[in-house]
Amino acid sequence: MKLVNKLKAFGFSDYEARALTALLSQGEMSAKEISLISGIPRTSVYDVMDSLVSKGFVEAYGKPRKFKALQSDEIIKIISERVNQDLEFIKKELPKFESAKIEEVRVYRGDLVLEKLKEFTESAKESIYGMLSYIHDDVKAILEMARCKLVLMSFNASTVRNAEAYEFTRKELMEEHKDYCNGMLVFDDIKTIFMFKGENVLAIVSESPVIAMFAKEMLNPLLESLKKKIKNER
Template identity: 25%
Template sequence: MIVNEEFLGKIRRDFALNLYEVKLWTALLSRGISSAGELSDMADVPRSRTYDVLESLERKGFIVVKPEKPIRYMAIAPDEVLLRVSKRLAEEAEVRANRLNNLGSSDVLAELTLLYKQGVEPMQPTDFSGTLKGRHNLHDHISMLAKTAEKSINIVTTEDGIIRKAKFLKPVFEKAKDRGVKIKIMAPINDLTKESLDKLKDVAEIKDIKGMDSRFMIVDAKQLMFMLMDDKAVHPTYDIGMWVNTPYFAGTMQNMFDLAWKQK
């Protein structure tokens, strides 16, 4: 059986299967009903692994074992499998979320926090820096910085950047404003960004920016996060940001931001 490798890769990602699982499942889909030996040959999966993998597929709801000798396996319609997998993943996510929520008041979190504080104490200022990859991780770190802000959050961003921030970060900005944090944003104001900027105007001062295709954030003139890639040219998975906790550098960038703000 010849199946496009790109197609197999997509199935692996979408259905959270390993390589042997996806090979045997697609082989069985093409046959309807088959034995482990036949599937092993068709999918090019070692026979010593085939039974274990088929058992895993059965547990996950992808196939059915027929009660006969020799044992044979029957495929389940893909649309039914999709419903089963969606339900299973939702249930697993709920269990994991509840478990993590319960950690908030547990001894485990207290011990982890103690370990973190003990590790932070001997760190040098230059240790408080790092590289982040992937837009999801960038948003998470921006959110974390906003949560720690005490006085100010100043942001320079692009058309796409302000749309994303209005969508994902407004609740964090609202809480920062409630704490008395002053938020200023410089972003392009045009037909594409108007709706997003309208959502943010009640939590931040906003000014138009032209001729500066940059993305960075300054918090309390102490912490700085800046993006290294053009967000129009890079896939979100490969977007990269740098975070530094240095009043010297962040303070310099704050002065530049203030100067640009006054000129707008």
Template identity: 50%
Template sequence: MKLIQVLKLFGLSGYEARALVALISRGALTAKEVAEISGIPRTSVYDVMKSLLSKGFVETYGKPLKFKALKAEEIISILKRRVNNNLDYLKQELPKLETKEVDEIIIYREDLVLEKLRQLVLESRKVIMGIASYIPTEVRKILENKSKGCKLILVSSNATEVEGAEAYEFKRKEEILSKFKDFCHGLFVFDEEKTLVIFLNKLKIGVLSENDGVIQFSKMLILSLIEFIKQ
């Protein structure tokens, strides 16, 4: 019977579907009558009715105890609500299981490099991690303009100059400053979702990646360097 098969798709067992159909078609019945009409074994019928009660599809009354199904439209409403709840859950949880396959890299040049850095800083909400040989004024101002709740962790020869940053500076700071102050090579991770490598010298180049392997490697590199500096 197709009706039984469809009800099973909504989470009812075969016995539950048969009992519910019997109650809808015949009205109020005792457990014995449900068993006789639906063909459910008497040894199982009370457990079946108890389950339908717990699912909200039937009501009980009187002596001897009788079972009565809700109206068809009420049953459909319950099923529809449960389906919608399950769909909402799937919409929320299934995307979390998807493997993010983003191997594309995007290259920015000249003024677009700092524009992209500014955009990523403003979009970040959790944490920005970065390592740079030297942080020039233009980069410092961009980093300081991060959102209020976003944490900023920096490793550089002049990281302490960046306001609001958790700063770690290289041990050979003066030597590095003398060699690298005229340009900036840096690697930044934004909310563990994107990485941006920047080269600021006579030419300005930025390389953006959303590859999870690159992101995790970059994060590990920065954290390892921080641990080394702390020693």
């Protein structure tokens, strides 16, 4: 019955919904009569009715006990009030869980950028993938601390010891980029640093796997292009 299914959606058990609709259709009934009309096993009827009484939808009286449902408008009012209470609770509590999952992005400046780069490099266990316009000596020294797979794309990537290096070959552009170390690095597919290093040093740092995945998707086409170019030149 469709009504039974709808009542179940509002927290009634199958037996409770069947008992309540039986009472509404027949009026006052005994446990035996409820069992016959609703199909609820006689051994379960009293438990079901006690539950409906405790929830305020049914009244019980007399010996032997008789049961009577509230009027339909009263039942609807109780359900509506409880649904509204639940909605208010959800409105209050649900954002707390959402805010706990917000991916935090931080901005670092000056020496803190290199400190964060060092922290991420030393803690990386699987891989570091990066693309930097030009790798300055201070950045190079930190990246050489890596104890994992290190894949770098840059005008001077081959100067970094133990790196799988892929270099841009337009030397005239390299001179323009020597004053800058701009690009991105992804650590273990979890942490990301977007670096802007020139006269001033700034980095956007994330520990979100989602942002790391986005950064890798940006890096991969360039990496594949450089690999293909090197293969064709051989």
